[in-house]
Amino acid sequence: MTGQRPKGLIPVQAKRHGRGILLLAFGLLFFASSVFAAGETNIVQTVSPPADSIKFLFYLLLAVVGAIFLIVEGALIYCMVRFRKREGDESEPPQIYGSKPVEIAWTVAPALIVFVLFLVVLRSIVQIRKVDVPEDALRVVVTGHQWWWEFHYPELGVTTANELHVPIGDDENERAVFLDLQSVDVIHSFWVPQLSGKMDVVPGRTNLLWFATKQPGLYRGQCAEYCGTQHANMLLRVVAESPEEFERWAAQQAKPAVDDPKVAAGRQLFMSLACMNCHTIKGTPANGTFAPDLTHLMSRQTLASGMVENNPKNLRDWVDNPQSIKPGCLMPSFQLSSKQLDDLVAYLETLH
Amino acid sequence: MATTVAVPEMTDKSPRRSSLLEWVTTVDHKRIGIMYLLAALFFLVCAGTEAALMRIQLWKARFDFLEPDTFNQLFTMHGTTMVFFVGMPILVGFGNFLVPLMIGARDMAFPRMNAFGLWMFILGGLLTYYSFLQGGAPDVGWFAYAPLTSATFSRGMSTDYWILGLMTSGLGTLSGGINFIATILTMRAPGMTFGRMPLFIWMMLVDAVLIVIAFPPLTAAQTMLLLDRQLGAHFFDPQQGGSAVLWQHLFWFFGHPEVYILILPAFGMISEIIPVFARKVIFGYESVAAATVLIAFIACGVWAHHMFALGLSRTIDIFFSGSTFLIAIPTGIKMFNWIATLYGGKIRFQTPMIFCLGFLAMFLIGGLSGVMLAAVPFDWQASDTYFVVAHFHYVLFGGTLFGIFGGFYYWFPKMSGRLMNETLGKWNFWLLMIGFNLTFFPMHISGLMGMPRRIYTYDPELGVDIWNQLSTIGVLVQAAAFIVFAVNLIGSLRSGERSGDDPWDAWTLEWLTTSPPPAYNFEVIPAVRSRRPLWDLKHPEDPDWEHE
Numbered sequence: 001m002t003g004q005r006p007k008g009l010i011p012v013q014a015k016r017h018g019r020g021i022l023l024l025a026f027g028l029l030f031f032a033s034s035v036f037a038a039g040e041t042n043i044v045q046t047v048s049p050p051a052d053s054i055k056f057l058f059y060l061l062l063a064v065v066g067a068i069f070l071i072v073e074g075a076l077i078y079c080m081v082r083f084r085k086r087e088g089d090e091s092e093p094p095q096i097y098g099s100k101p102v103e104i105a106w107t108v109a110p111a112l113i114v115f116v117l118f119l120v121v122l123r124s125i126v127q128i129r130k131v132d133v134p135e136d137a138l139r140v141v142v143t144g145h146q147w148w149w150e151f152h153y154p155e156l157g158v159t160t161a162n163e164l165h166v167p168i169g170d171d172e173n174e175r176a177v178f179l180d181l182q183s184v185d186v187i188h189s190f191w192v193p194q195l196s197g198k199m200d201v202v203p204g205r206t207n208l209l210w211f212a213t214k215q216p217g218l219y220r221g222q223c224a225e226y227c228g229t230q231h232a233n234m235l236l237r238v239v240a241e242s243p244e245e246f247e248r249w250a251a252q253q254a255k256p257a258v259d260d261p262k263v264a265a266g267r268q269l270f271m272s273l274a275c276m277n278c279h280t281i282k283g284t285p286a287n288g289t290f291a292p293d294l295t296h297l298m299s300r301q302t303l304a305s306g307m308v309e310n311n312p313k314n315l316r317d318w319v320d321n322p323q324s325i326k327p328g329c330l331m332p333s334f335q336l337s338s339k340q341l342d343d344l345v346a347y348l349e350t351l352h
Numbered sequence: 353m354a355t356t357v358a359v360p361e362m363t364d365k366s367p368r369r370s371s372l373l374e375w376v377t378t379v380d381h382k383r384i385g386i387m388y389l390l391a392a393l394f395f396l397v398c399a400g401t402e403a404a405l406m407r408i409q410l411w412k413a414r415f416d417f418l419e420p421d422t423f424n425q426l427f428t429m430h431g432t433t434m435v436f437f438v439g440m441p442i443l444v445g446f447g448n449f450l451v452p453l454m455i456g457a458r459d460m461a462f463p464r465m466n467a468f469g470l471w472m473f474i475l476g477g478l479l480t481y482y483s484f485l486q487g488g489a490p491d492v493g494w495f496a497y498a499p500l501t502s503a504t505f506s507r508g509m510s511t512d513y514w515i516l517g518l519m520t521s522g523l524g525t526l527s528g529g530i531n532f533i534a535t536i537l538t539m540r541a542p543g544m545t546f547g548r549m550p551l552f553i554w555m556m557l558v559d560a561v562l563i564v565i566a567f568p569p570l571t572a573a574q575t576m577l578l579l580d581r582q583l584g585a586h587f588f589d590p591q592q593g594g595s596a597v598l599w600q601h602l603f604w605f606f607g608h609p610e611v612y613i614l615i616l617p618a619f620g621m622i623s624e625i626i627p628v629f630a631r632k633v634i635f636g637y638e639s640v641a642a643a644t645v646l647i648a649f650i651a652c653g654v655w656a657h658h659m660f661a662l663g664l665s666r667t668i669d670i671f672f673s674g675s676t677f678l679i680a681i682p683t684g685i686k687m688f689n690w691i692a693t694l695y696g697g698k699i700r701f702q703t704p705m706i707f708c709l710g711f712l713a714m715f716l717i718g719g720l721s722g723v724m725l726a727a728v729p730f731d732w733q734a735s736d737t738y739f740v741v742a743h744f745h746y747v748l749f750g751g752t753l754f755g756i757f758g759g760f761y762y763w764f765p766k767m768s769g770r771l772m773n774e775t776l777g778k779w780n781f782w783l784l785m786i787g788f789n790l791t792f793f794p795m796h797i798s799g800l801m802g803m804p805r806r807i808y809t810y811d812p813e814l815g816v817d818i819w820n821q822l823s824t825i826g827v828l829v830q831a832a833a834f835i836v837f838a839v840n841l842i843g844s845l846r847s848g849e850r851s852g853d854d855p856w857d858a859w860t861l862e863w864l865t866t867s868p869p870p871a872y873n874f875e876v877i878p879a880v881r882s883r884r885p886l887w888d889l890k891h892p893e894d895p896d897w898e899h900e
Contacts, residue, residue, distance in 0.1 A: 040813075041813070041815075043733045043734075043800050043802075057727055057729050058724075061723070061727055061730060062724075065723055065724060068720060069717070072716055075691050076691055076694070076709070079694035080694065080709060083695065083697045083698065084699045084701065085700050086698070091698075092631050092698075092891075093632055093696055093698045095896075096632065096633070096635060096692075096696060097633055097635070097637070097899050098637065098638070099635075099636070103636050103689075107639075107685055110685075114678070117677060117727060118674055118677050120727075121670075121673055121727045121728055122670060124728075124729040125666055126666070128729050128732070129666050181663075185499070185505065186505055187497055187500070189661060189736060191802075193733060193802045197661070197729060197733045198732055198733070198736065199661055200661050200663055202590075202596055202597065202662065202663065203591070203596055204590025204591075204595065207663035208663075220802070221802070222802075222804060222811075223804070224661075224736045224737065225497070225661075225736055226424075226497070226500070228505060229420050229421055229424065232806075232808045232809050327419060327420055327421075328421060
C-alpha cells in the first residue's frame with residue numbers, strides 16, 4: 001500500500017458545497033455589517049469618498065478571506081472527522097509523500113487571488129492618495145501637540161483647537177478639505193474613520209490627507225499613534241456644516257476676542273499669571289502657541305481635547321486642576337484661590 | 353535501536369541528582385534548553401499578569417483602575433517581554449534541546465557560547481525588569497518610535513533600561529543564531545543530507561539565518577538611540593536634522609523578520625508532530641522546506657507594511673503591499689501541506705496533536721487578517737487599532753503559542769522521562785481555545801469600530817464597552833488554562849506515567865535515545881538513510897528511502 005496515492009484527493013462533496021460556502025461568506029458579511037450598525041464611529045458608516053472606497057475594499061476582502069476561511073476550516077474539520085483513528089485499528093495508513101499537480105494547483109490558485117486583490121488595491125491607492133490639490137479645496141494646517149490638535153485655516157486667518165469645522169459639499173461642488181499634517185513634538189496620527197483612513201502626523205514632514213462630505217454632522221476621531229501619557233485622550237471632532245453656517249463660523253472665529261470691562265479682573269489674572277505664555281487670545285498680549293488658542297473658547301463643544309463637555313463647572317474644574325481631569329497633561333495647576341478662579345473663569349466665559 | 357542498548361536507564365534512585373551548581377555551570381545543550389524554557393515561563397507569567405491588569409483597566413469606558421502612565425508601562429513591557437523574553441527564548445530553548453538530538457549530534461557546535469547566550473538572555477530580561485525598581489518601566493511601546501524616546505519626551509532612565517536590556521539579550525540571541533547555523537551545517541549524522549533533515553531542523557536553520565540578518569540593525573538602531581539620549585547625538589531628532597522615519601525603517605527591518613523568527617520554529621514543531629499523530633509522512637516535504645526559505649527571503653522585504661500610514665510615497669506603499677501579498681503564497685502552501693498530511697491518515701487526538709490542530713485553525717485566521725492588512729487602503733483604517741492587535745495575537749498566540757504547547761506536551765517525555773496527564777492536557781487545550789477566542793476575536797470588531805491600540809481608556813461614545821468586556825472575561829478563562837498547565841507540568845514531573853524512550857511511536861532521531869537522554873545523547877552516532885530514520889527501523893520491509 002505504501003507510496004500509493006488515493007484517487008481523487010479532493011472530496012467530491014466539497015465541489016457541490018461551493019455555493020453554500022459563498023452563501024455562508026455573505027452571511028458573515030451581513031453579520032459584520034449589523035455589528036457595525038450599532039456604533040457610529042466605524043469604518044463602514046462612511047460619508048466621504050476615501051472612506052467609501054476603503055469600505056468597498058473591506059467588503060471585498062471580507063468576502064474573499066471569508067470564503068477561504070470556510071473552505072480551509074471545512075477541509076480541516078473534514079479531515080479530522082473522516083480520518084480519525086478507529087477503535088482497535090493499529091495498522092499504519094498508506095504513506096503519501098506528495099503530489100506535484102496538487103501542490104502546483106494550490107500554489108497557483110492563491111497566487112491568482114492575491115494578484116487580483118493587488119490590482120484592486122492599486123486602483124484604490126491611486127483614488128485615495130491624491131497628490132494634486134484642487135484649486136478650490138479648503139486647506140487646513142493640522143498640528144499635533146501632546147495631547148491636543150491645532151487647526152489653522154491659513155486662507156481664513158482662523159486658528160482653533162480639537163474641533164475641526166468644515167463645509168459640506170453638494171453634487172456640483174465637492175468642497176474637498178485638504179489637511180496639511182504637522183507635528184511639533186512626537187508622532188501622532190489623524191484618524192476620523194467615517195471620513196478617511198488615518199495618516200500619521202510626523203515631526204519634520206508634512207503629510208497630506210483629504211476628505212469631502214455631503215452630510216452635515218459630527219464625526220468623531222482620535223489620535224491613532226501612541227504619543228505618550230495622554231494618547232488615549234487626544235480626541236478630535238469634525239463638525240461638517242452647510243457652507244453658510246461654515247462662513248458664519250469662520251467670520252466669527254477670525255475676529256479678535258471681545259473685551260468686556262466687567263471681567264477686567266479675570267483678564268488681568270490671565271495676563272499676569274503664566275497663562276499667556278502658552279495660550280493665545282487674539283486682541284490681547286497673550287500670544288503663546290504651546291497650548292490651544294482660547295480666543296473663541298466658548299464656541300467649542302468640549303474641553304481637554306474632547307474629554308469633557310464645555311460647561312461652566314467643567315471649565316472651573318479644569319482651570320483649578322487640569323491633572324484631576326487629564327492626568328499627565330502639560331497644563332499645571334496654579335493653586336488659585338476661589339476668588340481668583342471665579343474671576344478667571346468669568347473672563348474665559350466671555351470668549352465667545 | 354541497537355545503539356541504545358548499552359545506555360543505563362535513569363531512575364528516581366539515581367545518585368546523580370543534579371545540584372543547582374551543576375545546572376548553572378552546565379554547557380549541556382539539553383540542560384541549557386530546559387533552562388531557556390523555565391526562564392521563558394517565568395517571563396510568561398510576568399507578561400501575562402501585565403496583560404491581565406490592562407484588560408481590567410479596559411473593562412469599561414473611563415474606568416479608573418490604573419494610572420495612564422502605569423498602563424503605558426504595562427503594554428510596553430507586555431510587548432517587549434512576549435517578543436524578547438518569552439517567544440524567542442522558548443523557541444530557542446526547544447531548538448537547543450532538540451537540534452543536536454534530531455540531527456544525531458552530541459551537543460551544539462559551540463557549547464560554551466550556548467551557555468553564554470542563555471545567561472545573556474536572562475541578564476537582559478532581568479535588567480529590563482529592574483527598571484520597575486528604578487522609578488518606572490519603559491513606557492514608549494515595544495517599537496519605541498522616535499522621537500517619543502528622545503531625552504526630551506522620555507525623561508528618566510526607563511528607555512535606557514529598555515535599550516540596554518534588549519541589547520544584552522540580543523547578543524545572546526545572535527550568538528544562539530550563529531550556533532544553530534554552525535551546528536546544523538556541520539554536525540549532522542552521517543547520511544543526513546539537507547534533503548533528509550527533519551523539517552524542524554530546516555525551520556531552525558532558516559530561523560537562525562533570519563536572526564543573524566535581523567538583529568544587527570536593531571542593535572545599530574539602539575546604539576544610535578543611546579547616543580541620542582546620553583551623548584547628545586541627533587540621529588532621530590527631527591528638530592536637529594535627524595529623522596523620526598529612520599528609526600521606523602531600522603526597527604521594522606528587524607521587526608518584520610522578527611515575527612517570522614517567532615513563528616518558523618512553531619511551524620517546524622507542528623511539521624514534526626502532525627505527521628506522527630496522523631501516522632503519515634509529511635505531504636510535500638520539499639515544498640514545505642522550500643516555502644520556509646521563500647518566507648524568510650520575502651520577510652526581509654516587507655518591513656514598510658508597518659508604515660503604510662506614515663505617508664511614504666505611493667510607490668513605496670505599492671511595493672510593500674505587493675511583497676506582503678506575496679508572502680501569503682508560501683504560507684498558504686504550508687497550510688495546505690499540513691492539512692493534506694491529515695488527509696488519509698489515522699489521526700490520534702492526543703494532547704500534542706489537538707494543540708497542533710488548534711494551531712491550524714487559529715493561525716489561518718491570523719494569516720487571513722494579515723492578507724486584509726496587506727491591502728494598503730484597508731490598513732489606513734485598521735492600522736494601529738485593535739484589529740491589528742487581534743491579527744498579531746492570532747498569529748503569535750493562536751499560532752506560535754499553540755505550537756509551543758503542542759511541543760511541550762510532545763517533547764516533555766523526552767525531557768523528563770514522564771508523560772504529561774492527558775485529561776488535564778485536554779482541559780488545558782479547551783480552556784485556552786475558548787479563552788483565546790473570547791479575548792481576541794472581539795478585538796477585530798472593536799478595532800474597526802474606531803478603537804486605537806495603546807489607549808488606557810476610551811470614550812463611552814465609541815460604543816465598544818461590550819467587546820472589551822468579552823475580551824476581559826476571555827482573559828479569566830485563559831488564566832484558568834495556564835493554571836491547569838502549571839498543575840499538569842508540576843504534577844507530571846513528580847508522578848507522571850513513565851514514558852519510555854519512544855511514547856508516540858515517532859520517527860526522528862531524538863526518540864532513538866533514552867528519555868531523558870544521557871549527557872552524550874547517543875552512544876553510537878546513528879547513520880541515516882532517509883527523512884524518517886525510525887520509520888526505516890520499524891518498517892524494514894518498506895523503508896522511506898525507497899520513496900524519496
